[in-house]
Amino acid sequence: MNEALPPEPSSGVAGALGTLRHALADPLSAAGLKLELLERRLAAASPGEPALAERVRGAQSDLGLAGRLIDLLPRLAAIAGEEPSAISLDDLCRVAGVRLGENSEPRTRLFLRRVAASDALRTLSWCFGVPEPACPPPLVRVEIAAGRVSLRIEGPGAFGASPERLFHLPRGEEGAEELFLARAAVESDGGTLELAQKDGLVATCLSWPHQPAVADEGLTS
Amino acid sequence: MRVLVVEDEPGAREALVELVKDLDYEVTAAASVADAEAALSLFAPDVCITDLGLPDGDGLDVVRAAKTTGRDCAVLVLTGKGSVRSAVEAMKAGAHDYLLKPLRTAHLKTALAQLSEQHEAMRGALPESLPDPVSAGGLGGMVGRSAPMLEVFRLLTRVARSNAPVLITGESGTGKEVAAVTVHLLSRRAAQPFVALNCGAISPMLVESELFGHERGAFTGAERRRAGTFEMAHGGTLFLDEVSEMPPEVQVKFLRVLETRTFRRVGGTEELDMNVRLVTSSNRDLADAVRRDAFRSDLFYRLNVFPLRLPPLRDRKEDVPLLAAHFLSEIEEKERRGFSFFEPRALEAFSGYGWPGNVRELKNAVHRAYVLSDPPGIEAGAAEAVLTDSGAAELHAVPAGDGTWPAVPVRVGETLQSVEKKLLTATLLAVSGDKRIAAELLGVSLKTIYNKLKEYQLEP
Numbered sequence: 001m002n003e004a005l006p007p008e009p010s011s012g013v014a015g016a017l018g019t020l021r022h023a024l025a026d027p028l029s030a031a032g033l034k035l036e037l038l039e040r041r042l043a044a045a046s047p048g049e050p051a052l053a054e055r056v057r058g059a060q061s062d063l064g065l066a067g068r069l070i071d072l073l074p075r076l077a078a079i080a081g082e083e084p085s086a087i088s089l090d091d092l093c094r095v096a097g098v099r100l101g102e103n104s105e106p107r108t109r110l111f112l113r114r115v116a117a118s119d120a121l122r123t124l125s126w127c128f129g130v131p132e133p134a135c136p137p138p139l140v141r142v143e144i145a146a147g148r149v150s151l152r153i154e155g156p157g158a159f160g161a162s163p164e165r166l167f168h169l170p171r172g173e174e175g176a177e178e179l180f181l182a183r184a185a186v187e188s189d190g191g192t193l194e195l196a197q198k199d200g201l202v203a204t205c206l207s208w209p210h211q212p213a214v215a216d217e218g219l220t221s
Numbered sequence: 222m223r224v225l226v227v228e229d230e231p232g233a234r235e236a237l238v239e240l241v242k243d244l245d246y247e248v249t250a251a252a253s254v255a256d257a258e259a260a261l262s263l264f265a266p267d268v269c270i271t272d273l274g275l276p277d278g279d280g281l282d283v284v285r286a287a288k289t290t291g292r293d294c295a296v297l298v299l300t301g302k303g304s305v306r307s308a309v310e311a312m313k314a315g316a317h318d319y320l321l322k323p324l325r326t327a328h329l330k331t332a333l334a335q336l337s338e339q340h341e342a343m344r345g346a347l348p349e350s351l352p353d354p355v356s357a358g359g360l361g362g363m364v365g366r367s368a369p370m371l372e373v374f375r376l377l378t379r380v381a382r383s384n385a386p387v388l389i390t391g392e393s394g395t396g397k398e399v400a401a402v403t404v405h406l407l408s409r410r411a412a413q414p415f416v417a418l419n420c421g422a423i424s425p426m427l428v429e430s431e432l433f434g435h436e437r438g439a440f441t442g443a444e445r446r447r448a449g450t451f452e453m454a455h456g457g458t459l460f461l462d463e464v465s466e467m468p469p470e471v472q473v474k475f476l477r478v479l480e481t482r483t484f485r486r487v488g489g490t491e492e493l494d495m496n497v498r499l500v501t502s503s504n505r506d507l508a509d510a511v512r513r514d515a516f517r518s519d520l521f522y523r524l525n526v527f528p529l530r531l532p533p534l535r536d537r538k539e540d541v542p543l544l545a546a547h548f549l550s551e552i553e554e555k556e557r558r559g560f561s562f563f564e565p566r567a568l569e570a571f572s573g574y575g576w577p578g579n580v581r582e583l584k585n586a587v588h589r590a591y592v593l594s595d596p597p598g599i600e601a602g603a604a605e606a607v608l609t610d611s612g613a614a615e616l617h618a619v620p621a622g623d624g625t626w627p628a629v630p631v632r633v634g635e636t637l638q639s640v641e642k643k644l645l646t647a648t649l650l651a652v653s654g655d656k657r658i659a660a661e662l663l664g665v666s667l668k669t670i671y672n673k674l675k676e677y678q679l680e681p
Contacts (some may be wrong), residue, residue: 018304021301023301025301026301028228028322029233029299029324030236031323032324032326033233033237033240033324033326034236036240037236037239040243062301067323070303071303071480073303074303094285095469097468097470102249114256115518118469119473119512126470156315
C-alpha cells in the first residue's frame with residue numbers, strides 16, 4: 001500500500017474527459033436499470049407480446065453499446081494526460097512486444113507518450129488476428145526520411161471494407177475501438193497512422209516527426 | 222439477505238431498489254452518507270451498494286461507516302469514473318468490490334447472488350472462530366509464530382474476506398503459493414475452486430491461451446475448445462504466480478479484463494463474465510519492473526491493492542524448529558517410518574543456517590535428513606550432512622559482490638545429471654532464487670529452468 005497511485009487527471013482535456021464519462025455513466029446506468037425492470041414487468045404481465053419485449057431488449061443492447069463506448073473516455077483521458085518523454089526505438093519496440101528489424105537504427109530517439117505510443121504499436125501488431133503460439137513477435141521495419149520516423153508492419157490479413165472506416169468506430173467491427181485509440185495516441189504526438197490492404201496483405205504505418213534535439217533534451221531533463 | 226442501497230439520484234435509486242427487491246432480497250435505501258449511517262445501525266444490512274458521489278460526502282465514507290458497525294457488511298461501490306484510482310481507492314478503503322457505471326445488471330445480479338450464497342455458507346464461521354495463530358502455530362497452511370509472521374497473519378485475515386486483489390511478494394521459497402491458498406481458504410470463496418497458474422513456467426506465447434482459454438481452431442493445434450484459468454476458477458480464486466513474467470501484450474489484455482470484468486477466449490467472440498478473486502505473486506520487485514518499463518504501471522496499481530510481503534526465513538529463525546517439525550510430520554504421514562522428533566543438535570544445525578532458499582529449502586533439507594536418518598529421531602549428523610551437501614554453506618561463504626560467481630565442486634566420474642543439478646541449485650542460490658537471471662546465466666530458457674526444477678524435484 002506504499003506505492004502512490006497514479007495522479008487522476010483533473011484538468012485540461014484529460015480531466016474533462018473523465019468528468020464527461022462520470023456524467024454520462026449516471027443516466028446510462030439509470031436507463032439500464034429501468035429497462036431491466038421494464039423487461040421483467042413485460043415478461044410477467046404480457047408474455048404473449050414478444051415483439052414488445054424484443055424492442056426492450058434491442059434498447060438494452062443499444063445502451064450496452066453506449067456503455068461500452070464511454071469506456072473509451074478514460075482511456076482517451078489517459079492518453080491526453082500522459083506527458084511525452086524521450087524514448088529510443090529499441091525501448092519502444094521492447095515495451096510494445098515487437099521485434100525491431102535489422103538496420104533500423106535502434107538508438108533513434110522519439111519524443112512521445114511512451115505508454116500510449118507503445119500500446120498503439122502493439123495494437124497495430126496484434127489486432128488483426130490471433131498469433132500462432134509458436135510464432136515470433138511481429139517484425140517492425142523503420143524508415144527515417146523527410147524529418148519523420150515511420151514504423152511499418154505488414155502481414156497477412158483482410159478487412160471487410162475500407163480500413164479507414166475502422167477508425168470511425170463502426171458497430172460490430174472487431175478491433176475498431178483499439179484502432180481508434182491507437183490513432184488518437186499517435187496523433188496526440190503529431191504522428192499519423194495509416195492502414196492499407198492489398199492482395200490479402202495488411203500494411204500499417206505509424207509515423208512521427210523526428211526531432212532529435214528535442215528528444216535528447218527530453219531524455220536529459 | 223438485507224441490502225442497503227445508497228444513491229442520491231432519485232430515479233436511479235428507485236430503479237435499483239426495485240430491481241434488488243425483484244431479486245428477492247430485503248432492501249432499504251438512503252440518499253446521503255448521513256442517511257446511510259442511520260440505516261447501517263437500524264436496518265443492519267448484510268450488503269451495502271453505494272454510489273461514490275453523494276451530497277454530504279462520498280461512498281468511501283459509507284465504506285468506513287460500514288466497517289465500524291461491527292457487523293460483517295460487504296460493501297459494493299458503484300463508480301462512474303472508470304479510473305484505476307477510484308477502483309483501487311474503494312478497495313483499499315475496505316469495499317468488498319466495485320461495480321462500474323453504467324451498471325451492467327448481470328454483474329450486479331452475479332455479485333449479489335454470490336454474496337448471498339457466501340452469506341449463508343459462511344455465516345458466523347469467520348473470522349471470530351479462527352484459531353489463535355500463536356497457539357495454533359500458524360494460520361491455514363502457513364506455519365509460524367514469530368513476530369513477522371503474526372503480522373502477516375493479521376494482514377491476511379483482514380484482507381481475506383474482501384474481494385480485493387492481493388499481491389504477495391517475497392523471496393523465492395518463502396511460501397507465496399501457500400499464502401495464496403490461505404487467502405482463499407479464509408475467504409468467502411473457500412468452497413469454490415482455487416486455480417494457480419505460474420506465468421513464468423509456460424511459454425510466453427501460451428500465457429494468453431492459458432489465462433483466457435481458446436476456441437477450436439483458434440491456432441494450429443487448438444483442436445478443441447479449452448477453458449482457461451479464468452473460467453476454471455469461476456466463483457473462486459485465481460492465483461497468478463510470477464506475474465512479472467507476463468508478456469507485455471498479455472498484460473494489456475489482462476488489464477482490460479480487470480477493467481471490464483469480461484473476457485473472451487482466444488479466437489472467440491463470446492464475452493464471458495469474470496468472477497474470480499485475484500491473488501498474484503512475484504519474487505521480482507514489480508515497482509522496479511514498472512520503472513524499467515517491463516511491467517505496466519496501470520496493471521501494477523490494480524494488482525497491488527493489498528500488498529503482502531512474506532519475510533525471508535533468516536528474519537524469522539525462531540520459526541525454524543516449528544517448520545521443521547511440521548515438515549517432519551508431513552513426511553512421516555506419507556512414508557510412515559516411525560520418526561517423531563529431531564535430535565537437539567539437528568535442530569541447532571538447522572537453526573544456525575542462513576536458509577537462502579527459505580522455507581522450500583528447509584522442507585527439502587528435512588526430507589533429505591529423513592532419508593539419511595534411522596528412526597525415531599532425525600540425527601544431527603544427517604542434518605549437518607544435508608546442509609553441507611547442498612553446497613549452500615560454501616556458496617554463502619563466498620561473497621558474490623565482487624562480480625565473480627562462487628565455484629561448484631565437481632568430481633571426476635560424477636554423473637552429468639548430478640553436475641547439472643548442483644549447478645542449477647548453486648546458480649539459483651547465488652541469484653537469490655531469481656529463475657530468470659539463472660536462466661540467462663546458464664544460457665537456457667526460463668521454461669527449461671522450470672522443467673529441470675521439476676525433474677530434480679527441487680520445487681515442492
